[in-house]
Amino acid sequence: MRAARIVELNQSLEIQQLETPKPKGSQVLVKIESSGVCHSDVHVWEGYYEGIGGQPLKTTDRGVKYPLTPGHEIAGIVDGLGEQAEGFSKNEKVLVYPWIGEGLCPACRIGEENLCDKPRSLGIYTDGGYAQYVLVPSYKYLVKIGDDMDMDTSAPLSCAGLTSYGAVKNANLKPDENVVIVGTGGLGLWPYSLPKRLLGPG
């Protein structure tokens, strides 16, 4: 398979030919149809995040290893399933949840893998979506994409969509209450475009 990878920081991504992974156990191989570009991809490509007070925090100090295939907003179709993968079948449209933990720390044990001490998030700590295929560690990180939703709109739901959804949820709005969204950029516009059924009544 081909993958666009960060080989050297701040340099053009390199198209590399890699072996297409084979799913084992509960793993699922997803053929990628759409992959979003998030600002975090730029941080990973630059090699640092800005910490408190503008201090640069190096991605390598946080466990990121290069070369890396970035991309964590992934939508595609199920291409192959390990023998223990269940609930999905070949050619099904899926969104990939990328915020994957190691499964053992206190955060993981209460289902908050996005807060894991030893994260293995797709596109950040392991190869992600700027490729033809991605190997997802378990079927439990897949969400079915309805027939009424297209791949390009669905892909950013797993990062941009979730971030905005978190803000809407934390606002605890009740039906008919109004809210002002300051900053209508890549995240601020999401509450307008999230499917009504995700936001619930009101």
Ligand SMILES: [Zn+2]
């Ligand atoms: Zn993101």
Ligand SMILES: [Zn+2]
């Ligand atoms: Zn963990």
